[in-house]
Amino acid sequence: MTQDKYELLRDVFGYPGFRPGQEALTDALLSGRDALGVMPTGAGKSVCYQLPALLLPGVTLVISPLISLMRDQVNALIQMGVRGAYINSALSERQCRKALDNACQGMYKIIYVAPERLPTPGFQRLAQEVEISMVCVDEAHCVSQWGQDFRPSYLKIPEFIAGLPRRPAVGAFTATATRQVREDIAALLELEDPEVVVTGFDRPNLYFGVERPKDKYQALREFLLNRPDRPGIVYCLARKTVEEICGRLCSDGFSATRYHAGLEAEERQRNQDDFLYDRRRIMVATNAFGMGIDKSNVSFVVHYNMPKDLESYYQEAGRAGRDGSPADCVLLYNGRDVRVNQYLINQEEDKQELDPETKASLRQRQEERLHRMTIYATTLECLRSNFLRYFGETPPRSCNHCSNCLYRSEMVDLTQEARSACAFVGRNRSRVGLHLAAAALRGSKENRVVRLRLTADSDYGSLGHLSLERTEALLRELIERNYLARDDGEYPTLTLGSEARELLSGGDRVQVNLPKEMKPDKPVPTEALPADPELFRALKELRMTLARKYGVPPFVVFTDTALREMSAQKPRDMQGFGRITGVGEVKSQRYGKAFLEVIAEYL
Ligand code: ADP
Numbered sequence: 173m174t175q176d177k178y179e180l181l182r183d184v185f186g187y188p189g190f191r192p193g194q195e196a197l198t199d200a201l202l203s204g205r206d207a208l209g210v211m212p213t214g215a216g217k218s219v220c221y222q223l224p225a226l227l228l229p230g231v232t233l234v235i236s237p238l239i240s241l242m243r244d245q246v247n248a249l250i251q252m253g254v255r256g257a258y259i260n261s262a263l264s265e266r267q268c269r270k271a272l273d274n275a276c277q278g279m280y281k282i283i284y285v286a287p288e289r290l291p292t293p294g295f296q297r298l299a300q301e302v303e304i305s306m307v308c309v310d311e312a313h314c315v316s317q318w319g320q321d322f323r324p325s326y327l328k329i330p331e332f333i334a335g336l337p338r339r340p341a342v343g344a345f346t347a348t349a350t351r352q353v354r355e356d357i358a359a360l361l362e363l364e365d366p367e368v369v370v371t372g373f374d375r376p377n378l379y380f381g382v383e384r385p386k387d388k389y390q391a392l393r394e395f396l397l398n399r400p401d402r403p404g405i406v407y408c409l410a411r412k413t414v415e416e417i418c419g420r421l422c423s424d425g426f427s428a429t430r431y432h433a434g435l436e437a438e439e440r441q442r443n444q445d446d447f448l449y450d451r452r453r454i455m456v457a458t459n460a461f462g463m464g465i466d467k468s469n470v471s472f473v474v475h476y477n478m479p480k481d482l483e484s485y486y487q488e489a490g491r492a493g494r495d496g497s498p499a500d501c502v503l504l505y506n507g508r509d510v511r512v513n514q515y516l517i518n519q520e521e522d523k524q525e526l527d528p529e530t531k532a533s534l535r536q537r538q539e540e541r542l543h544r545m546t547i548y549a550t551t552l553e554c555l556r557s558n559f560l561r562y563f564g565e566t567p568p569r570s571c572n573h574c575s576n577c578l579y580r581s582e583m584v585d586l587t588q589e590a591r592s593a594c595a596f597v598g599r600n601r602s603r604v605g606l607h608l609a610a611a612a613l614r615g616s617k618e619n620r621v622v623r624l625r626l627t628a629d630s631d632y633g634s635l636g637h638l639s640l641e642r643t644e645a646l647l648r649e650l651i652e653r654n655y656l657a658r659d660d661g662e663y664p665t666l667t668l669g670s671e672a673r674e675l676l677s678g679g680d681r682v683q684v685n686l687p688k689e690m691k692p693d694k695p696v697p698t699e700a701l702p703a704d705p706e707l708f709r710a711l712k713e714l715r716m717t718l719a720r721k722y723g724v725p726p727f728v729v730f731t732d733t734a735l736r737e738m739s740a741q742k743p744r745d746m747q748g749f750g751r752i753t754g755v756g757e758v759k760s761q762r763y764g765k766a767f768l769e770v771i772a773e774y775l
Contacts, residue, residue, distance in 0.1 A: 177202070180223055184252050186734075186756035191216050193371040198223050198345070200367030201306055208312075208358055210370040213490030215347045218245065221308040225282045226254065228341075230303030231275065236310040237323055238501075240444065241664070242284035244466060247283060248728050253688055253758030258284035259295070262309060269294065269644070276301045284591055287325040290332040299332070302601060304340050309361060312344035316356035317530075330362045341415050342366075347490070348483050373486075373563045377493045380555040381502040381575035382548070388504045389420060392474060395502065396454065397428060404472035407479070407488055417476060418456040431457035448725040450716065462488060467725065468495040469732040478509035478549050480516065481541035482562050502575075505549040513542050527718035552581045552645070553685050569685060577691045581685045586646055590682040591633055593647060594655055594672050596631040600624075601667045602659045609666055610635075611644040614769045642686050647686045707774045708739040714770050718763060719752045729763065730754055742771050 177198060181187050190198070193211055197220040200207040211217050223423075225232035236242050242258040249256035257271050257280045272294045275283055282466050289295050309315070317327035334341060344357050344366075358366060382544035385391035392406065408414045411432040429443040429452040446452040448467050455461065459479065473492040479485045485503070493499030517538045555574035570577050596613055599602075603624065604612065611618055612626035615633025626632055627645040635643050647666070650656040657669040676681050712726075712735060719726040730738075734754035743749045749764045750757075 175227075175695040177223060177227065180212055180226055181219070183217055183253065183757040184226065185223070186252075186752075187219070188753060188758060192749060194220050196367060196369050196766075197221075201341050202227060204341045206341060206363040208354070208363060208366045208368045209252040209343070209345045210354060210368075211345070211347060212371070212373045212375055213347045213487055214375060214494040215228075215371055215553075217251040217310070217347075220345065221306065221343050222249065222254070222282065223644060224341075225308075228305040230305040231278070231280055232282050232306040232308060233304055234282060234308045234310055235287050235290070235329060236284050236327075237287065237314050237321070238311075239286070240465065241310070242286075242338065244725075244728075246282075246284055247724055251722075251724060251728050251759065252340055252467070252756055253281065255280045255601035256282040259289055260284075260286040261288075267749050272298055278302060287323065287329060293677040296335075299336055303338075304336055306341045306343065308321035308343040310345055310346065312357045312361065313348035313353050315360045316353045317534065318350075318352045318356060320342060322385045329362065330360070333362070347487055350483070350562075355638055355744060357726060370564075373560055373565060374567065375493065376573070377498050378489070379498065379500045380489070380559075381500065382505055382550075382555065383575065384505050385504060387508065388476060389417070392417070393421075393475065395472075395474060396421070399472060399500075401453065403450065403453050403467070404455075404470055404474065405462065405488075405491060406474045406476055408456065409477040409479070409509070409516070410457060411458055411478060412454050414458055421454060421456065423596060426454055427452050428454040428456055431455060431461040432460065433460040439634065445725075448727075450720065450726055459488065462491055465491065466494060466727075467491075468499070468727045470499065471497070472500040472502070474504065476504055477512065478503060478505050478545060480513045480538070481545050482548055482559050483541070486559060486563075487543060495727075497733060497736070503549060509549075510542070510546050513545075514539075517542065529553075536584050552576055552687050556583075568699060572594060575678055576685075580688055583683050584686050585681065586684050586686075587681045588653065589638065589646060590684075591675060591678075593650060594668065594676055596629060596634075597656055598665045598668050598672070598676070599625065599629060602661065602665045605663060605687075606644065606647050608645055610640060614638065614640060614643055617650075645686050646684055650682070653682075655682075657682075661694045704739040704742070707742070708735055708770065710770050710774060711735045711738055711767065714766060718766065723752050731761070738771065743768065743773075744772065 181190065193209065197207045197209045201221060201224040209217055209220055210493050215699060218730050221232065221234065227278065231529060236631065239262045242260055243262070246256045246258045257275065259268060259271050263271065274280065275298050285295070312322070314321050314323040316322065319320055331446050342361065344361050344363060346357065357409045384392060407416060408417060411434045414432045418428050428445050431443050447455040470492045473489045475488070480487065485599050489501035492501055517535060528563055544562060548555065551558050554570045554577050556571040557567045557569055570583055572578065586662065593613060604626070610621055613634055613635040615636045621627060647656065651658060651669070654669040654671040655675050656672065659665045659667040675682070680686055687705040715726045715729050715735065718729050731754050734752055741748065741752065742754065745759060746764050748759050749755060749768055
């Protein structure tokens with residue numbers, strides 16, 4: 173192989189450079205080492221194994237749980253000029269045999285395969301006959317019982333690898349970042365001293381919002397009207413809701429389609445394609461839709477119901493803005509969603525043929541995750557900071573790009589108030605709880621305040637200018653930052669925390685995220701205007717024509733980001749065209765002339 177990894181990245185994939193984490197994972201796999209990549213959806217996991225696959229001898233197997241995922245990935249590879257194939261139950265017996273024969277003759281560099289296929293005789297023959305230099309496990313969290321998508325067939329993977337004539341490098345990739353799942357992946361897939369890369373989970377181009385509308389449908393309708401022509405997904409918990417919402421949207425004149433596991437396979441495929449090929453703008457679906465759908469121009473993901481955990485939420489919401497453009501992720505929350513999820517957890521338990529102990533602990537984990545999701549849906553703190561902490565990061569306290577930071581809460585300097593509160597607690601150590609302290613600080617005349625003579629304290633009433641909600645929020649914040657502490661005696665009371673001295677001696681400043689006291693503004697839709705709208709539109713039309721001609725979804729030809737860049741840079745020759753992100757050699761040859769013509773005509 174004469175090309176090096178940078179050339180391949182540029183010429184085949186059309187990327188100007190590696191994104192964070194990609195190079196370390198690529199290098200590890202290239203040197204024959206195992207690797208574990210934990211990156212959020214849209215970060216670019218596929219190139220981490222596709223690129224080494226092209227440089228290593230023999231063939232790479234990619235084990236992947238979903239048929240639609242394989243088809244799209246392989247289509248995209250073929251578009252880039254890479255010899256790829258997939259083997260799964262979507263192929264007929266004959267097609268399957270043909271693919272295996274081709275594979276045995278070394279026709280492919282990358283083969284996607286469903287885990288259930290690994291033990292079959294045809295596949296076992298392949299495994300013995302061709303050199304498999306790398307095995308990559310996509311959506312690797314499916315191996316863990318603690319993950320949100322446990323698949324028992326994933327547990328068979330190590331056995332398959334152990335049966336190979338030579339142990340290949342093993343790569344595992346997931347977007348699920350909790351430590352337990354990560355450890356499970358390494359242990360259950362028997363990774364040997366893997367290079368572990370966990371990249372930041374933040375996706376700065378995504379706006380996060382939680383709304384609690386009285387009428388969810390009207391809120392959705394308004395949201396969609398604010399974003400004419402933008403493609404996006406609406407997730408619902410139940411099939412029934414999908415049917416209802418899709419029906420209402422269609423009769424309200426929106427271009428919508430639907431997807432859930434209760435539809436015939438043929439309709440599912442058709443509806444999915446309508447969305448992928450930009451024939452329908454809105455996909456209304458249950459969580460059955462989307463794993464592996466990497467339509468890059470999804471501009472919003474609305475959750476009509478709260479999903480069962482933050483892992484699912486972030487994975488589904490993360491399908492927005494994969495091309496790096498600004499996109500909106502909005503959850504329409506209602507307390508009923510919690511009960512429906514609880515019901516679903518109970519249902520699931522009935523179905524599992526597991527021993528009672530495992531059942532009980534699985535259920536407990538699910539309930540904990542649901543609780544954590546509910547906190548996200550109801551918190552006042554920065555939403556981004558809330559989920560990033562769940563994924564093990566230490567983000568800034570405020571992102572200024574979520575509904576809480578922008579509309580529901582504000583950072584307020586409460587240093588003076590914090591000092592008063594600490595001084596008050598210092599004088600009344602272990603006598604008052606949080607609510608009573610808040611009441612006294614605000615100057616309440618309620619019975620217990622008077623009885624405990626808190627009215628005589630020098631800080632009685634000193635926080636009278638704050639609402640009760642704000643005062644309690646301040647006290648909770650002071651506990652979290654160790655200025656105050658809880659004293660869990662017979663009744664939980666407050667005492668001074670380890671940092672109190674610093675605050676009382678005038679050292680620290682205290683800024684707190686508090687509920688806004690004015691009426692929240694309406695969220696403004698995020699706009700991602702192309703640099704030159706008219707040219708962008710012309711390029712999109714050409715892309716649609718080419719996509720039809722080659723029978724692939726438009727984004728497989730070029731992503732919206734690539735078109736936007738073209739419309740901004742207006743390249744005049746092949747060289748300039750080749751510099752656009754996402755334009756590799758094969759695509760340049762295949763499409764360059766046509767796109768350059770449209771640009772020239774426009775100029
Ligand atoms: P994941 O599997 O992590 O969800 P993908 O592999 O599907 O992500 O990549 C997401 C998007 O990022 C794709 O549109 C891909 O073309 C783009 N991408 C990946 N790596 C790079 C890179 N190094 N430079 C530019 N774009 C990239």
